[in-house]
Amino acid sequence: MAMPAVAWQIVFFYIPLLIVFLYSVVNISSGVLHLTLAHYAYFMQPLFLKIMGKSLMLALVTAIMCLLLAYPIAYCLAVRITHYKNIFLFFLILPFWTSLMVQVYSWFFILEHNGLINSILMKLRLISTPLHLLNTPFAVYLVMVYCYLPFMIMPLYSALEKIDKRMFEASADLGASQWQTFKNITLPLSMPGIQTGFFLVFVPSFGEFVVPTLLGGGKQLYVGSLITQYFLAARDVHLGSAFTILSGLVLLAAVGILYWYFNGSKSKTAKGERA
Amino acid sequence: MIRAKNLLLSYLLPFLALCGFLFLYIPIIVLVLFSFNSSDIPFVWEGFSLKWYYALWQSSDIWQALQNSLIVAFSSVCLSLIMGILFVFYGARTILGKFFIMFYASLATPEIVLAVGLLSLLSFFSVPLGLPALIAGHTLIGLGYVVPIISARYQELDKRYLEAALDLGASEGLALRKVMVPLLMPALLASALLVFVLSLDDFIISFFCSGGTTQTLPIYIFVMIRAGASPVVNALSTMLLVISSFLVLLFSSLKIKKTDLLQ
Numbered sequence: 001m002a003m004p005a006v007a008w009q010i011v012f013f014y015i016p017l018l019i020v021f022l023y024s025v026v027n028i029s030s031g032v033l034h035l036t037l038a039h040y041a042y043f044m045q046p047l048f049l050k051i052m053g054k055s056l057m058l059a060l061v062t063a064i065m066c067l068l069l070a071y072p073i074a075y076c077l078a079v080r081i082t083h084y085k086n087i088f089l090f091f092l093i094l095p096f097w098t099s100l101m102v103q104v105y106s107w108f109f110i111l112e113h114n115g116l117i118n119s120i121l122m123k124l125r126l127i128s129t130p131l132h133l134l135n136t137p138f139a140v141y142l143v144m145v146y147c148y149l150p151f152m153i154m155p156l157y158s159a160l161e162k163i164d165k166r167m168f169e170a171s172a173d174l175g176a177s178q179w180q181t182f183k184n185i186t187l188p189l190s191m192p193g194i195q196t197g198f199f200l201v202f203v204p205s206f207g208e209f210v211v212p213t214l215l216g217g218g219k220q221l222y223v224g225s226l227i228t229q230y231f232l233a234a235r236d237v238h239l240g241s242a243f244t245i246l247s248g249l250v251l252l253a254a255v256g257i258l259y260w261y262f263n264g265s266k267s268k269t270a271k272g273e274r275a
Numbered sequence: 276m277i278r279a280k281n282l283l284l285s286y287l288l289p290f291l292a293l294c295g296f297l298f299l300y301i302p303i304i305v306l307v308l309f310s311f312n313s314s315d316i317p318f319v320w321e322g323f324s325l326k327w328y329y330a331l332w333q334s335s336d337i338w339q340a341l342q343n344s345l346i347v348a349f350s351s352v353c354l355s356l357i358m359g360i361l362f363v364f365y366g367a368r369t370i371l372g373k374f375f376i377m378f379y380a381s382l383a384t385p386e387i388v389l390a391v392g393l394l395s396l397l398s399f400f401s402v403p404l405g406l407p408a409l410i411a412g413h414t415l416i417g418l419g420y421v422v423p424i425i426s427a428r429y430q431e432l433d434k435r436y437l438e439a440a441l442d443l444g445a446s447e448g449l450a451l452r453k454v455m456v457p458l459l460m461p462a463l464l465a466s467a468l469l470v471f472v473l474s475l476d477d478f479i480i481s482f483f484c485s486g487g488t489t490q491t492l493p494i495y496i497f498v499m500i501r502a503g504a505s506p507v508v509n510a511l512s513t514m515l516l517v518i519s520s521f522l523v524l525l526f527s528s529l530k531i532k533k534t535d536l537l538q
Contacts, residue, residue, distance in 0.1 A: 005362035005418055006377070012415045013381045016392030019399050069298070072291035080289065090527055095299050097519045099476035101496040102512040106302035108500055109309070109509070116305060149299060178285075207385030210478060214500055224387050231394055231483065244391050251385070 024241035039242035048226075048243070052250050055223040058212075059205035059254075062144040063198050066152035069145065070197065074153050075186070078160035079168075092157070096150035104214055107143045108134070111215075135217030143211050148204070152197040159193025160186070195262045202258065206251050223247045303516065310509035327510040337511060340495040343406060347481075347491065348474040350410045352467050355417030359466070360459070363426045364451050382419040389415065390483035397484065404486030412480040417470035424469075428462035429455075461529055468526050472519065 027036045077088055095103075110116040111133040118133070133139055163186065171181040209224025216222075227247070230240030311323050331337060381389060393412050397404060436458065440450040456463070478493040485494060492515070499508045 005358040005366075005422065008358060008414065008418060009377055009381065012393065012396070012411050013389070014377075016396040017388075019395045020392050023395060023399075069295045072288050073295040076289055076292035086527070090523065091296075091300075093523050093527070094520060095303070097472055097476075097523050098303070099493060099496075099512075099515055099519070100478055101476070101493040101500075102306070102515055103302070105496055105500055105508055105512055106306040110302055110305060112503075116309075146298070146302070149295075203383070204385050207387040209387060210497070214497070224385075227387055227391060228483075231391060237395060237398065240391065241395065244388060248384075248388060 020241045020244060023237045024245050027238065039238050040246065042239060043243055043246055051221055051226055052223060052247060054221070055206050055247075056250070056254055058141070058144065058208070058222060059202045061141060062148055062205045063152075063201040065141070065145045066149050066201050067156075067194065067198065070149055070152040070156050074156035074160055074193075078157050079163075079165070079186075092150075092153060096154065100147055100210060103147050104143060104211060107139070107146065108214065111139055134215060135219065137216065139215040140212050143215050144205060144208065147211065148201040151200045151204075155196035155200060156190065156193045159190045159196075163189045191262070198258070198262075199255065203251065203255065206254070207247070306509055307513045307516065310506060310513045312506055312509075327506045330507050331510045331514070334507065336490070337492075337495060337507075340490045340492045343409075343489055344475055344491040344493075347406060347409045347413055348471050351413035351417050351474045352470045354410070354414040355421045355470055356463060356467055358414075359418060359421035359425050360451070360456070360463070362422060363429050364455060365447075378419050378422045381415055386416075386477075386479045390480045393480065394483045404484050405489050406485075408484040408486075409481055409489075409491070412484055413470075413474040413477060416473060416477070416480070417466075420469055420473070421466045424466040425459060425462050428459055432458055465526060465529050468522055468529070472522055 024039055025035055025037065027034060027038060073092075077085070077092060081088055108115075112118070113132075113134065115133075167185050167189075168181055171185055176184070207224045207227075209222065209228050212222045213225050213228070223243075227240060227244055230236050230243060234240075310327055311325065312327075389412065393408065393415075394404075396402075397408055402408070432455075436454050437450055440454045441447070445453070476493060477491075478497065481491045481494055482497070485491065490498070492511070496508055496511065499505055
């Protein structure tokens with residue numbers, strides 16, 4: 001009776017992955033099937049490595065910017081606000097449940113050639129020709145941060161909420177300034193939240209294609225948009241599969257490095273404190 | 276000096292938080308505001324008007340997209356809930372329960388990989404794309420949320436209720452229906468809501484697996500964005516926002532009930 005769920009998972013997740021892998025190592029030439037690594041070799045060019053690098057950079061910068069923006073929000077909500085917490089929470093969860101498309105469209109509306117920003121600036125006669133805001137890396141990064149911000153806020157808020165507030169009192173009693181309290185108590189204790197949020201933003205951002213495609217114009221090529229092109233435009237399953245798997249491996253490696261960065265340094269500070 | 280620093284932090288932090296909050300909400304507010312714009316040019320405010328909502332009402336494309344989205348969403352919720360409950364209830368006691376870590380893998384992979392996989396699967400077996408493909412994909416995602424949520428709640432339950440039911444002569448199926456499901460209700464409702472919203476808002480899997488002809492709401496908006504901004508999309512987005520807010524309210528009220536139960 002428990003089988004349906006497991007079967008579903010296998011049929012629609014694990015088998016497809018296998019099929020993708022098979023597509024990537026197989027070549028049908030003149031009706032004969034044979035194994036080949038030619039598809040992977042095709043991607044060992046600087047162009048594709050640059051695309052993967054761009055995506056990694058996008059994911060990293062988005063995650064960092066989200067962290068910087070989310071921390072004050074999560075902190076104030078978890079620590080400072082005592083009254084009306086539920087109302088604030090409601091407003092915090094709402095963007096999380098807003099459709100990605102709606103979010104993208106709202107920025108599209110604001111940044112467009114004769115969109116909101118430009119019309120306001122033109123009316124105030126601050127500029128004479130409209131600013132070129134869409135189809136730039138700026139637009140892409142801005143909207144990426146906007147869309148993934150809720151994913152960073154939630155884990156941070158969760159982690160900060162769990163901190164015993166008496167720690168702050170104790171720290172102040174022992175003479176620490178607010179900054180010292182933050183650096184030595186709040187920050188380390190919120191680390192699990194920072195880590196979770198960071199990965200929640202980093203992993204999807206790497207494969208994102210909606211935001212770069214709609215707000216970056218055709219010129220901004222990232223991993224997601226390239227995969228989409230291979231499968232939906234060029235319909236080349238072999239190259240597409242190979243690139244997907246390659247990007248997947250790159251993502252895994254990046255996540256591994258980040259994980260080591262977060263947890264390697266954690267054990268260092270623990271050792272330092274004990275010493 | 277320390278006083279000044281403390282003061283700075285006291286005001287700086289809330290200020291930054293406020294900026295962040297504004298950053299989150301200003302685009303949405305602008306979007307909603309301009310859906311009531313009476314001007315044909317989307318960005319120049321002329322007056323208050325509901326004409327774009329009328330246009331929305333009359334657009335058959337949007338109704339079709341809405342219908343598709345709802346069909347897929349409801350089906351995915353039903354399928355993932357049923358399969359999820361069955362798995363947690365029957366699987367927890369057997370060796371299959373150990374396999375539940377396999378449900379986390381689909382959560383951890385970027386959605387585009389899931390979409391690519393589904394597309395490859397379907398084209399490999401020459402299955403036509405369309406709504407069933409979407410339902411399959413959304414159910415997959417749904418399972419990834421349903422199984423952990425329900426299983427967590429299940430672990431917290433007092434198993435003696437189940438034993439009592441079985442002792443009193445109920446079959447496993449009856450025990451499941453009459454005892455477990457009511458006890459698990461908050462978790463069931465919460466995950467149902469979550470999967471519903473995820474399915475409704477899903478773009479990537481829908482985009483890959485819908486084929487050329489079927490459209491869900493997010494795909495419709497995507498196509499409209501490509502064609503340039505239009506106030507009808509503002510109206511549509513506002514409606515989606517209203518629905519999301521309503522669902523969040525429902526979800527939040529569920530949380531309150533959950534803590535009541537624990538007390």
